Amino acid sequence: MIGITAFGAYLPRMRLQKKAIADANGWFDASLRGLGRGEKAVCNWDEDAITMAVEAATDCLGEESNRDPDGLIFASTSGPFLDRQHSVVIAEALNLNIDAIRTADVTASQRAATSALLFGLDIAAGNSASEVVVVASEHRRTQVATREEMLYGDGAAAIQIGDQNVIAEYIDSQSTADDFVDHYRADGSKYDYGWEERWVRDEGYLKIVPKAVNALLEKTQVSAAEIKHFILATDQGRVPGMIGKTLGLNGEAIADNLLDSVGITGAAHPMLLLAHRLEQAQPNDLILVVGFGQGCDAVLFRVTDAIGKNSPRFGVSGHLSRGRREENYNKFQSFNDLLDKGLGKRAEVDKQSYLTAMYRNRAFTTGFKGGKCSACGTIQIPMHRYCVNPQCGAGDTQQEYPMSNAVGHIATWTADELTFDFNPPAYFGMVVFDGGGRLMMDITEVDPEAFDTGVQVGVHFRVKQIDSQRGFRKYFWKAIQVQ
Amino acid sequence: MATGIKDKVAILGMGCSKFGERWDCEPADLMAEAFEECINDAGIEKNQIEAAWQATGIDTFNVGPGAIPLSMALRLPNIPVTKIENYCASGTEAFRAATYAVASGACDFALALGVEKLKDMGYGGLPQRSRGVTNDLHFPNVSAPGVFAQLAAGYTAKYSTNKEDLKRAMAHVSVKSHANGAKNPKAHLQRSITEDQAIRAPMIAEPIGLFDCCGVSDGAACAIVTTPEIARSLGKSDLVTVKALQLCVSNGEEVGFNDWDGSYIATTRHAVERAYNEAGIKNPREEISMTEVHDCFSITELVTMEDLRLSPEGGAVKDVLDGVFDAEGDLPCQIDGGLKCFGHPIGASGLRMLYEMYLQFQGRAGERQLSDPRLGLTHNLGGFPYQNVSSIAVVGRHEA
Numbered sequence: 077m078i079g080i081t082a083f084g085a086y087l088p089r090m091r092l093q094k095k096a097i098a099d100a101n102g103w104f105d106a107s108l109r110g111l112g113r114g115e116k117a118v119c120n121w122d123e124d125a126i127t128m129a130v131e132a133a134t135d136c137l138g139e140e141s142n143r144d145p146d147g148l149i150f151a152s153t154s155g156p157f158l159d160r161q162h163s164v165v166i167a168e169a170l171n172l173n174i175d176a177i178r179t180a181d182v183t184a185s186q187r188a189a190t191s192a193l194l195f196g197l198d199i200a201a202g203n204s205a206s207e208v209v210v211v212a213s214e215h216r217r218t219q220v221a222t223r224e225e226m227l228y229g230d231g232a233a234a235i236q237i238g239d240q241n242v243i244a245e246y247i248d249s250q251s252t253a254d255d256f257v258d259h260y261r262a263d264g265s266k267y268d269y270g271w272e273e274r275w276v277r278d279e280g281y282l283k284i285v286p287k288a289v290n291a292l293l294e295k296t297q298v299s300a301a302e303i304k305h306f307i308l309a310t311d312q313g314r315v316p317g318m319i320g321k322t323l324g325l326n327g328e329a330i331a332d333n334l335l336d337s338v339g340i341t342g343a344a345h346p347m348l349l350l351a352h353r354l355e356q357a358q359p360n361d362l363i364l365v366v367g368f369g370q371g372c373d374a375v376l377f378r379v380t381d382a383i384g385k386n387s388p389r390f391g392v393s394g395h396l397s398r399g400r401r402e403e404n405y406n407k408f409q410s411f412n413d414l415l416d417k418g419l420g421k422r423a424e425v426d427k428q429s430y431l432t433a434m435y436r437n438r439a440f441t442t443g444f445k446g447g448k449c450s451a452c453g454t455i456q457i458p459m460h461r462y463c464v465n466p467q468c469g470a471g472d473t474q475q476e477y478p479m480s481n482a483v484g485h486i487a488t489w490t491a492d493e494l495t496f497d498f499n500p501p502a503y504f505g506m507v508v509f510d511g512g513g514r515l516m517m518d519i520t521e522v523d524p525e526a527f528d529t530g531v532q533v534g535v536h537f538r539v540k541q542i543d544s545q546r547g548f549r550k551y552f553w554k555a556i557q558v559q
Numbered sequence: 560m561a562t563g564i565k566d567k568v569a570i571l572g573m574g575c576s577k578f579g580e581r582w583d584c585e586p587a588d589l590m591a592e593a594f595e596e597c598i599n600d601a602g603i604e605k606n607q608i609e610a611a612w613q614a615t616g617i618d619t620f621n622v623g624p625g626a627i628p629l630s631m632a633l634r635l636p637n638i639p640v641t642k643i644e645n646y647c648a649s650g651t652e653a654f655r656a657a658t659y660a661v662a663s664g665a666c667d668f669a670l671a672l673g674v675e676k677l678k679d680m681g682y683g684g685l686p687q688r689s690r691g692v693t694n695d696l697h698f699p700n701v702s703a704p705g706v707f708a709q710l711a712a713g714y715t716a717k718y719s720t721n722k723e724d725l726k727r728a729m730a731h732v733s734v735k736s737h738a739n740g741a742k743n744p745k746a747h748l749q750r751s752i753t754e755d756q757a758i759r760a761p762m763i764a765e766p767i768g769l770f771d772c773c774g775v776s777d778g779a780a781c782a783i784v785t786t787p788e789i790a791r792s793l794g795k796s797d798l799v800t801v802k803a804l805q806l807c808v809s810n811g812e813e814v815g816f817n818d819w820d821g822s823y824i825a826t827t828r829h830a831v832e833r834a835y836n837e838a839g840i841k842n843p844r845e846e847i848s849m850t851e852v853h854d855c856f857s858i859t860e861l862v863t864m865e866d867l868r869l870s871p872e873g874g875a876v877k878d879v880l881d882g883v884f885d886a887e888g889d890l891p892c893q894i895d896g897g898l899k900c901f902g903h904p905i906g907a908s909g910l911r912m913l914y915e916m917y918l919q920f921q922g923r924a925g926e927r928q929l930s931d932p933r934l935g936l937t938h939n940l941g942g943f944p945y946q947n948v949s950s951i952a953v954v955g956r957h958e959a
Contacts, residue, residue: 421680422687430692441696456815458697464815488712488821492705492764494684501764504699505709506814506821506945514817516945518699529716540696552697 078201079377080244082143082236084136084388085351086128086213087338087395089521091115094226094336096405101221111226114336117399119215119230121411121498122520122538125152126162126551128232129213130169130537135388136209136234137170139481145236147178147199147208151192153261153343154215155181156549165551166211168442169537171478178205186309188212188343189233190367190375196237197246207238214342219267220414227311229339233347233392243386244354244363244377250292253371256280273312281308281315281368286322288372289364293323296376300324304361305353307331308368309345337396343369352392357383398559400523411498422496427543429550439476444535444553446513447474455479455512477513479535483558484509486531489519507533507555518554532558563837566957567662568801569790571783572601575914578778578901579747586622586676587632589779593672593907594633601668601783602793605633608783609666611640612656614649614673616905616941618642620686621676629672646941647853648806648950649673650780650909655804655950657784667789672781673911675904685775704764704772706943707856711766713821713944714862718873726766728876729857730757733770733899735885736854740896742926747776748900757857771857776902780910782917787957798957799920802838802934805830805951814945824859824940826949827866831938834951835868840934843868847890847953848932849919851912853940854897863938864892886927894919894927905941909950912937916954 098112119128129150137143148170150163163179178199182192189212196208213232218225237246258280259270270276285308293300300323308316308331316330331349333340341348346367353363357379367373390398402408409415439445439459446457452468455477463470489505503519519527520538533555540552574596576589584592598605613629615622622628626640643652650673657669680686690698715725734754740746752770760768787798807830813819831843840846850867854860861879864870869890870878878884884892893899895915898908916935918924934955941948 421682425687426689429696433692434696437693437696454816460811460815464811466812466816466818488709488716490705490708490712490764490767491762492700492702492708493761494704494763495700495702496687497700502700502702502705504701504705505712508817512817514815516699516814516943529712541700550696 077242077245078197078237078239079242079246080235080354081207081238081241082136082138082243082386082388083234083351083354083391084132084134085231085233085348085390085392085395086131086135087117087231087392087399088119088123088128089398089400090118090120090402091399092118092402092405092408096403097226100405104221108221108223108226111223115399115401116229116339117231118408119411120520122554123215124539125155125213125215126165127537127539128215128230129162129166129211132213132232132234133166133170133209133211135390136236138389143207145172145207145209146176147196147205148172149180149182149192149196149208149210151182151188151210151212151343152214153183153186153188154217155183158263165442168438171443171445171480178208186343186369187367187371187373189347190365190373193235193347193375194249194251194373200237200239207236210235210237212344212347214344216342217266217412220409224268224270227335227340229341231338231341231348232344233351235347235350241382241385242380243383244357244379247376247378248292248296249373249375250288250295251371251373252284252288254284255370256284277312277315281310281312281319282322284372285319285366285368288374289323289366292374292376298362298376301326302362303329303364305329305331305357305363307346307349307353307364308366309333309340309349310368311335311340348392354383355387355391355393359383420496426545427541428546429543429548441552443478444480445476446479448477449473450475455509457513457515479509479513480553482509482511482513483532483534486519486529486533486555487514489529519556520554521556523557527557534558564658564662564804565802565838566787566800568658568784569787569957570799570913570917570954571603571668571785571790571793571795572597573780573782573914573917574600575745575780575911576778577745578776578904578911580678581676581777582678584777586628586674589676589777590629590632590672590674593779593781597781597783603668603783606636608635608638608668608670610638610657610660611635611670611672612643612653613640614643614653614671614906614909615675616644616646616649617677617686617688618644620680620688622674646948647855647903647905648909648939648941648948649906650911651937651939651950651952652806654782654910654913654952655806657782658801658804661784661786668783668785670781670783671910672779673906673909674779675906676777677775677904678777683775701943702764704767704856707859708764708767709821710858710862710944717820717822720876722766724876726758727754728861728879729771730754731879732854732857732860733757736893736897736899739886739894739927740900743896743900746896746900747774747902748896767856767858773855773898774902776904778901778904778907778911780907780914782910782913797921799917799954800957801952802955803834803951803953805834805837806948808948809942809946819945821944823862824866824944824947824949826947827863827938827940830949830951831867834953838934838953840953844890847934847936849894849916849929850890850892850936850938851895851897851915852892852938854893854899855903855940859940860892867936867938891929894929909937909939913952913954920956
């Protein structure tokens with residue numbers, strides 16, 4: 077039996093209040109006010125599709141060392157690179173065994189994630205890999221004062237596929253191709269260009285989705301009424317209900333699109349909603365996931381008795397409750413490069429990444445591995461030729477020691493108003509890790525009310541620095557207070 | 560068997576430019592200004608100088624690399640000239656090199672000159688810059704105030720110091736320095752400030768405010784050294800000799816090993832231990848007449864008093880507030896105004912500190928003159944509290 081063996085999700089903490097957007101832009105387009113309900117999840121300046129994918133995959137994999145996937149597929153239409161495999165960066169940040177692994181990026185469509193899921197299932201079924209993590213992640217770009225700005229959000233989800241401890245068995249799928257261009261984004265364009273909503277609904281969703289779904293139900297001899305979880309990601313709030321009626325689905329089966337709590341996370345959204353529904357799924361439930369974009373993927377799962385055995389640490393619900401209310405729309409615009417902002421002379425320093433040094437050091441900078449001295453047991457990060465313990469000092473005795481799951485506390489810290497930062501003040505301080513090792517680190521997602529010397533922190537993969545001159549970015553790990 | 564540097568080298572002459580925003584000066588102008596005073600004070604000819612050391616901290620942003628800038632600025636007579644950089648200890652390092660050159664017998668007259676011109680950068684504070692190819696991959700996003708501010712976090716955690724008391728002590732440090740700098744025509748800032756002004760100043764890096772930070776400025780300072788015998792033969796009396804020169808550099812323990820608690824500077828403690836031995840000082844609080852320490856930030860000066868064993872562990876706040884280190888106190892610190900009033904043209908600072916000591920021992924310190932100073936200690940600290948270079952120089956009257 078092949079199917080889903082684990083799942084996870086990630087939502088950025090910042091929750092932009094949609095009223096703030098509507099208040100700022102309503103003078104220009106009054107219709108935006110009607111969309112100003114609730115909030116949407118938006119990336120901090122140091123998050124992107126890769127960092128969110130690492131978080132979601134970590135949530136999915138958990139801390140068990142016996143889960144060692146040999147496949148990782150990344151799905152997104154907003155990855156930072158056109159040519160540099162995102163799934164490989166993610167695999168290295170997760171410290172997967174890169175000496176024997178299948179990786180791929182799937183892009184260019186809003187059904188990239190469901191297609192990636194199907195590729196993952198194919199790979200596992202074909203024995204090219206035994207455990208495949210499919211992770212979908214989007215950091216959306218929208219123009220100011222648009223409907224899309226009100227409705228899109230950022231987030232990521234991960235689904236692990238395998239044949240051990242399956243929690244939702246893969247039954248079958250139907251995939252159609254259809255060059256229905258409801259929207260597109262060309263190479264070099266920052267934003268999507270979309271067509272009229274009503275046409276997208278009438279000629280798109282209402283025709284293309286039922287065709288694929290009915291074909292799937294037909295060949296699997298399943299009736300629509302039996303579906304307990306129906307997932308169709310769309311920014312058109314009424315469409316899933318309309319399709320439900322056409323197909324004969326149970327009203328309760330239709331997954332909430334989280335329009336007013338997250339926003340539509342693009343290609344990641346079907347997977348995010350799947351991760352959400354899996355939290356409530358019961359043994360024997362049928363789940364039908366639809367991916368819509370240049371055609372349709374319809375994928376059918378049946379939940380097993382093992383559901384509840386491999387739950388994520390946070391999942392969608394966990395992240396929904398960990399939000400931080402943000403009312404400053406200007407901050408969101410600033411983080412998303414929507415303003416022609418004067419950053420000051422300190423921002424002018426060259427941010428070149430030297431690729432040779434980056435490659436040599438990636439066990440530390442991407443994988444957050446330190447070293448453990450075999451002579452005295454001292455843990456140190458970064459790993460070094462010579463042991464840092466003044467009583468030891470032995471040379472060439474350290475073994476790589478993974479520390480990306482390490483927890484520690486803040487021994488000293490400051491809030492620096494002087495150094496250039498996209499979200500000042502820049503917090504940084506000495507993290508002392510439980511069990512050994514310490515490092516002076518950037519600290520992010522600080523709540524000034526809750527933060528002080530002594531607080532517990534974990535480490536998270538984030539954007540360290542953006543080189544806009546060359547279109548590159550450094551990644552490293554930052555400390556975040558444990559909530 | 561080595562016996563240290565004590566009394567082997569004397570300062571023959573010193574010079575110091577006016578420090579400040581010298582908008583109309585090239586680095587060469589600053590070097591000439593300091594050098595002219597120095598060579599006149601020394602009473603020798605330029606062509607008698609046999610070797611020179613130039614200290615500049617961030618050469619990329621001012622004079623450029625190598626030692627050519629010094630040689631060309633002063634038209635030195637094709638002698639060996641070396642560029643020294645060791646963060647904020649650069650000036651003291653140039654002095655140390657010149658001192659060793661004379662003590663070794665390799666030359667009779669050696670020049671140490673520190674120069675820095677940072678005010679072409681276009682903004683306040685030290686230039687934002689690369690920390691090195693690999694370091695840039697993982698160093699946190701630091702500024703100098705940000706890294707030093709953490710001494711406060713470490714100190715208050717260790718001694719359970721009341722945050723308001725620490726803020727007041729930090730303010731007192733700056734008020735005291737400004738009172739001294741107001742009497743110094745070469746200082747950049749020559750006005751007094753109040754404790755209230757210091758406490759209410761805008762925050763730079765919690766808990767360091769604007770008035771807890773030294774400024775960035777342009778300046779140069781220099782020294783010519785020789786042996787005491789040669790100095791006497793040239794008619795000098797009231798000789799000021801070098802008693803100790805020590806340096807300590809971090810090896811990674813503070814930042815990588817779980818021992819250091821962030822409340823003190825480990826390297827200063829190592830360096831001063833060796834310096835007191837070298838100078839034969841048994842009771843520093845009694846024997847040292849004055850100090851010029853690295854007050855890049857008021858908190859640095861405060862913990863340095865403990866690092867130098869001039870205050871007991873956890874006792875610096877009380878000593879500062881009691882006025883021990885004020886001009887009228889038992890052990891004046893920054894009698895010339897310190898980095899706080901001079902600013903910190905990096906390569907020049909260590910030599911500027913020695914310049915004040917030199918004037919004080921010769922009774923030439925004007926309104927700032929202390930009565931009967933015998934031994935003085937200078938201290939520089941470059942880098943970050945957790946990864947740095949610390950230098951100590953002890954100078955004094957030859958017979959002290």
